[in-house]
Amino acid sequence: MNWLKKIITWSRMKSPWIIHFNTGACNACDIEIIASLTPRYDIERFGVLLKGTPRHADVLVCSGPVTRQIKDRLVRIYDQMAEPKFVVAVGTCACSGGVFQGCYNVLGGIDKAIPVSAYIPGCAAGPKAIMDGVVKLLSSLEEKKVTAADVIIEKKELPAVAPVPPPVAGPGPAQEEKA
Secondary structure: HHHHHHHHHHHHHHOOEEEEEEOOOOOHHHHHHHHOOOOOHHHHHHEEEEEOOHOOOEEEEEEOOEEEOOHHHHHHHHHOOOOOOEEEEEEHHHHOOHHHOOOOOEEOOOOOOOOOOEOOOOOOOOOHHHHHHHHHHHHHHHOOOOOHHHHOOOOOOOOOOOOOOOOOOOOOHHHHHHO
């Protein structure tokens, strides 16, 4: 029976199927996730394939913070995935809530709703960082037993985000030069 587990682990490592889920962020990380699937970065060379249903996916790639409205949907999608399943939080918002932290409807990062296997920080996390995170997740499966709790990509301390000042009414600097 041990050889059967080795074959299953090998097949999951060599061809992980992912599903992408946006919990309601600014879409910058979504664009970067999709960019990593394009021929320029070609994450498919590692066997990663984007699927449309959680029942066929091994890895749930999430972007954006968890809100009160989306929490139940996220948990439902996570429950529909087959074991062993892994969750990758992409971007600062998915890791900790990011710029939405402290909003009345935001609970925080993805780990407030479901267990996260890998964190990929950045605003927005670039395709190279996403690819590096997925490859580290897959290589950790090769080196260890298949447990989602053991796989955590380095979560760096993220700098505090300064509030954006409100716009000032009146002519901008470019318009003042013309006048």
